[in-house]
Amino acid sequence: MSDNTGREPMLEMFIFETFQLVDQLEQSLLDSEKESSFEASINEIFRIMHTIKGSAAMMLYDNISSLAHSIEDLFYYLREKKPSTIDSTKIIDIVLDGADFIKNETTKIQNGLDPDGDEAHLVNMINNYLDSLKSINNDSGKNTKEENESREENEQKYYISSKKTSDKFDSDYYKYEALLFFDDECEMENIRAFSVIHDLEEVADIISYYPEDVMNSENDSDEKIRKDGFKVVFKTNLGISEVKDRLSHTLFLKSLDVYITDDMFQESIKEIPDNSDNNVESDPLLKKQRINIELSETVENAYPKENYDKDKVNEMSESQNIPKKEHVSSGSGKQSVISVNISKLDMLMDLVGELVISEAMVTQNPDLKGLQIDNFYKAARQLNKITKELQDTVMSIRMVPLSMTFQKMNRIVRDMGKKLNKSVVLEIIGEETEVDKNIIERISDPLIHLIRNSIDHGIEEENERVAKGKPPYGKLTLEAKNTGGDVWIIVKDDGRGLDKDKILKRAVENGLAIKPESEYTDKEIYSFIFLPGFSTKEKVTEFSGRGVGMDIVIKNIQTVGGTVQVDSIPGQGTILYIKFPLTLAIIDGMTVAVGKTRYTIPTISIKESFRVKNEAIIQDTEGNELIMLRGECYPVLRLHSFYKIKTEITDINDGIVIMVENDAKTICIFADALLGEQQVVVKALPKYIKKVTGISGCTLLGDGNISLILDIAGLF
Amino acid sequence: MKKVLIVDDANFMRTSLKMMLERNGFEVIGEAENGLVALNKYKEMKPDIVTMDITMPVCDGIKAVKMIKEFDPNAKIVMISSMGQECFVKEAVVAGAKGFIVKPFKEDYVVKAIEKL
Amino acid sequence: MAEILDNILELEEDTQKGKFLTFVIGNEVYGIEIKFVTEIIGIQLITEVPELPDYVRGIINLRGKIIPVLDVRLRFKREFKEYNDRTCIVVVDIKELSVGLIVDSVAEVISISENNIVEPPDSNTGFNNKYIKGIGKVGDEVKLLLDCNKLLNDDECDNLSKIN
Numbered sequence: 001m002s003d004n005t006g007r008e009p010m011l012e013m014f015i016f017e018t019f020q021l022v023d024q025l026e027q028s029l030l031d032s033e034k035e036s037s038f039e040a041s042i043n044e045i046f047r048i049m050h051t052i053k054g055s056a057a058m059m060l061y062d063n064i065s066s067l068a069h070s071i072e073d074l075f076y077y078l079r080e081k082k083p084s085t086i087d088s089t090k091i092i093d094i095v096l097d098g099a100d101f102i103k104n105e106t107t108k109i110q111n112g113l114d115p116d117g118d119e120a121h122l123v124n125m126i127n128n129y130l131d132s133l134k135s136i137n138n139d140s141g142k143n144t145k146e147e148n149e150s151r152e153e154n155e156q157k158y159y160i161s162s163k164k165t166s167d168k169f170d171s172d173y174y175k176y177e178a179l180l181f182f183d184d185e186c187e188m189e190n191i192r193a194f195s196v197i198h199d200l201e202e203v204a205d206i207i208s209y210y211p212e213d214v215m216n217s218e219n220d221s222d223e224k225i226r227k228d229g230f231k232v233v234f235k236t237n238l239g240i241s242e243v244k245d246r247l248s249h250t251l252f253l254k255s256l257d258v259y260i261t262d263d264m265f266q267e268s269i270k271e272i273p274d275n276s277d278n279n280v281e282s283d284p285l286l287k288k289q290r291i292n293i294e295l296s297e298t299v300e301n302a303y304p305k306e307n308y309d310k311d312k313v314n315e316m317s318e319s320q321n322i323p324k325k326e327h328v329s330s331g332s333g334k335q336s337v338i339s340v341n342i343s344k345l346d347m348l349m350d351l352v353g354e355l356v357i358s359e360a361m362v363t364q365n366p367d368l369k370g371l372q373i374d375n376f377y378k379a380a381r382q383l384n385k386i387t388k389e390l391q392d393t394v395m396s397i398r399m400v401p402l403s404m405t406f407q408k409m410n411r412i413v414r415d416m417g418k419k420l421n422k423s424v425v426l427e428i429i430g431e432e433t434e435v436d437k438n439i440i441e442r443i444s445d446p447l448i449h450l451i452r453n454s455i456d457h458g459i460e461e462e463n464e465r466v467a468k469g470k471p472p473y474g475k476l477t478l479e480a481k482n483t484g485g486d487v488w489i490i491v492k493d494d495g496r497g498l499d500k501d502k503i504l505k506r507a508v509e510n511g512l513a514i515k516p517e518s519e520y521t522d523k524e525i526y527s528f529i530f531l532p533g534f535s536t537k538e539k540v541t542e543f544s545g546r547g548v549g550m551d552i553v554i555k556n557i558q559t560v561g562g563t564v565q566v567d568s569i570p571g572q573g574t575i576l577y578i579k580f581p582l583t584l585a586i587i588d589g590m591t592v593a594v595g596k597t598r599y600t601i602p603t604i605s606i607k608e609s610f611r612v613k614n615e616a617i618i619q620d621t622e623g624n625e626l627i628m629l630r631g632e633c634y635p636v637l638r639l640h641s642f643y644k645i646k647t648e649i650t651d652i653n654d655g656i657v658i659m660v661e662n663d664a665k666t667i668c669i670f671a672d673a674l675l676g677e678q679q680v681v682v683k684a685l686p687k688y689i690k691k692v693t694g695i696s697g698c699t700l701l702g703d704g705n706i707s708l709i710l711d712i713a714g715l716f
Numbered sequence: 717m718k719k720v721l722i723v724d725d726a727n728f729m730r731t732s733l734k735m736m737l738e739r740n741g742f743e744v745i746g747e748a749e750n751g752l753v754a755l756n757k758y759k760e761m762k763p764d765i766v767t768m769d770i771t772m773p774v775c776d777g778i779k780a781v782k783m784i785k786e787f788d789p790n791a792k793i794v795m796i797s798s799m800g801q802e803c804f805v806k807e808a809v810v811a812g813a814k815g816f817i818v819k820p821f822k823e824d825y826v827v828k829a830i831e832k833l
Numbered sequence: 834m835a836e837i838l839d840n841i842l843e844l845e846e847d848t849q850k851g852k853f854l855t856f857v858i859g860n861e862v863y864g865i866e867i868k869f870v871t872e873i874i875g876i877q878l879i880t881e882v883p884e885l886p887d888y889v890r891g892i893i894n895l896r897g898k899i900i901p902v903l904d905v906r907l908r909f910k911r912e913f914k915e916y917n918d919r920t921c922i923v924v925v926d927i928k929e930l931s932v933g934l935i936v937d938s939v940a941e942v943i944s945i946s947e948n949n950i951v952e953p954p955d956s957n958t959g960f961n962n963k964y965i966k967g968i969g970k971v972g973d974e975v976k977l978l979l980d981c982n983k984l985l986n987d988d989e990c991d992n993l994s995k996i997n
Binding site: 009010013014017047050051053054055057058060065183186187188190191192194195198215249250251252339 | 725726727728729731732735771773794797798799802805806809810814815816817818819820821825828829832833
């Protein structure tokens with residue numbers, strides 16, 4: 001897999017977080033676009049880019065970090081300056097491009113490749129745009145964040161305070177000179193120097209220091225310190241070893257020299273520039289100075305006011321309450337969630353499955369047959385209740401709402417709409433519907449394809465729509481709903497609908513039409529589009545027309561046990577119905593016996609079961625058995641003959657018939673006897689055994705026997 | 717073993733730092749994703765050292781330093797900052813942070829710094 | 834059979850190379866490398882699975898794990914023999930594939946050094962040949978050493994195709 005074995009665990013996390021942040025970013029942007037206002041999301045986007053910049057730099061992915069940095073700068077400007085003239089669409093496009101770059105690079109990393117994308121082009125574009133923004137909004141042309149910050153601080157008149165007055169010192173004081181060098185590459189040496197001064201002030205009177213202007217980051221004082229070190233001259237009544245001890249606690253200190261100087265401090269301050277001589281004369285360095293308290297308020301202004309203000313915080317800290325995090329944009333939920341490794345979830349699912357089986361093996365053990373053990377059964381029922389609840393809870397952990405997947409479609413719709421010059425509005429219904437995590441992953445690509453199809457083929461261009469009396473923008477509805485054991489996803493567009501005749505013609509041309517043309521229902525004709533290689537689009541566009549999409553869509557959906565249906569009204573639109581089971585792993589099933597073998601039929605497919613008399617069976621011209629029930633005719637499938645199983649019960653009178661349906665098709669299954677209904681854990685047949693028609697897996701029954709699970713769709 | 721509380725709104729950064737510290741003999745007793753949570757956790761767990769990010773939602777690092785120092789004047793807090801945040805680092809130092817580390821940081825730097833506290 | 838199991842359990846040595854588990858089918862004694870064998874169990878209830886080749890008898894429940902079982906006699910196109918209490922299932926594990934081999938009875942674990950193993954003869958005396966990777970000499974006796982991979986991986990297309 002990846003080469004980065006040393007960084008492996010952090011790599012997973014970096015990839016996961018970066019994707020998550022970029023998704024949040026996209027959502028935030030698209031929401032802003034809809035509401036035509038940026039305000040709410042500027043902060044969020046700023047912070048997201050800041051975070052990505054930091055993490056990428058830690059992982060040494062400089063191209064990602066650099067790009068994130070430039071977007072961060074742009075949004076810093078937007079946040080601080082709140083320029084009045086901005087081109088929102090352009091900004092959104094820029095950021096989306098940046099997001100795409102980051103996604104692509106992260107995908108490369110995920111696949112074990114080098115993130116070798118060149119960010120220079122994008123960075124230049126962003127910087128140029130930022131420059132243009134500044135000149136449009138009449139900025140003085142100074143660009144950097146640092147300058148903004150230093151401007152603020154200049155305004156505030158920032159001073160170092162000297163907490164002790166010189167009066168305090170009695171004759172037992174010493175004058176020291178200290179020279180400090182900081183570690184290479186520790187950065188911001190000027191601030192470190194400042195920090196030294198600040199700390200020293202608690203026990204000493206600072207006389208002078210060099211370089212002087214350490215608080216102003218707009219100079220090369222950090223360079224000077226790197227080269228020549230930082231020198232401080234101060235008075236204190238501490239002894240030299242105490243002074244050394246205190247100073248040596250400075251972080252990133254490479255070397256420290258402390259000397260006692262004499263009173264002629266002027267000589268020791270050889271390198272101070274001219275104007276400081278004046279200072280010495282007027283002795284301002286020994287004057288009392290204060291920190292301007294306005295400082296803290298400005299810091300507040302510099303920070304996002306997300307539900308925070310000083311008083312509230314004090315209240316909070318007193319009452320020891322952590323306030324709920326409110327969020328600027330919807331859907332960027334960072335509530336109390338933790339991210340869990342999927343393999344742990346899978347293990348948990350497996351174990352719970354085994355627990356269900358083991359519990360059944362205990363409570364339904366053949367050894368217990370016939371015993372009068374009421375207390376045992378009472379306890380067993382309690383155990384069963386708890387196990388069921390555990391099972392439900394674990395299953396629900398794997399359930400994830402479709403929101404993320406659906407929201408991703410916003411971006412697709414927007415991009416496609418732009419490229420094809422069609423305005424399309426996406427309506428999302430029921431995104432809170434939850435679905436097994438495995439399924440979500442499989443559903444994403446098919447959905448994207450279907451939506452692309454709708455926009456490409458279905459929705460007409462603006463003038464055509466207006467001519468037809470439709471609203472100029474196309475409407476695409478994405479709906480999800482839960483119906484008991486299944487989840488439905490419906491994709492509906494109000495475009496031109498499917499062309500029945502064209503489809504039928506193409507089907508005939510490709511030799512796909514088996515029945516005579518007139519015998520096809522509309523729905524059946526529409527279903528032709530799902531066959532491989534089928535496409536009535538004459539031109540191949542970037543998005544579709546090659547005819548390779550639809551059948552892959554179907555396959556993907558079928559892999560998770562789902563089905564797809566299509567319907568259409570010419571001129572008005574097309575609807576696609578995707579249905580798939582809520583979960584694959586545990587199902588309700590009715591177990592039947594056929595000879596010595598056990599089969600389990602998913603309860604969801606069962607319509608009814610009944611005993612039948614021989615007379616009710618009729619045969620058609622080909623010898624297939626049929627049964628008449630309430631005026632309808634259904635085919636009969638004898639399990640013992642279908643699977644060639646030895647059994648004593650071959651007479652219809654003696655066995656049981658179970659009517660099952662799948663996708664509007666119904667058959668009657670004949671088995672020896674009904675054994676009981678229970679929840680079963682679906683286990684796959686061992687890999688060694690290749691696919692058996694009509695069997696989707698197996699399960700362990702309470703008595704330790706194996707039951708084969710019938711795949712109704714496969715029996716037709 | 718010195719006990720550390722890590723404060724940063726990015727999960728990735730918290731985990732990176734946690735791994736570095738634990739590899740070098742520190743015990744990470746807690747994590748917080750903003751200044752307010754940091755204050756509460758500080759009160760609850762009384763760590764020896766706190767690493768504090770500057771940019772965080774709800775309550776940023778500077779405010780957090782002030783609050784924690786108010787609660788415990790002897791608190792040892794190290795700021796984790798980006799380049800270009802000089803102004804904020806100064807605030808933090810004035811508020812009582814013992815020092816700062818600049819992102820992106822290397823393991824030995826972090827360890828050296830924190831060991832000194 | 835318990836003794837055989839004990840023997841196997843004692844063999845915790847590093848080198849399992851050259852050690853074979855031998856079992857009986859009819860008049861022949863076959864051997865497979867011990868490193869592939871995970872356990873030996875007595876014959877138990879087999880759930881039949883439809884549409885499988887005749888030599889795949891079905892699946893069994895091995896402490897919660899579902900394992901397919903293969904009748905070695907039928908694999909070698911010999912006559913089927915009813916299972917009795919000496920019949921054993923030898924569970925082998927190759928590349929994450931677990932399969933149970935149904936054999937008449939299990940003999941013992943023996944070491945056969947390299948120089949006592951010769952190539953199988955070219956001329957076929959039957960279908961078995963392709964599964965045999967060598968002939969081991971132990972004293973006066975001859976053990977047919979099986980190639981586990983070939984035994985489990987079938988190149989022939991006698992697998993499931995729907996009849997009709």
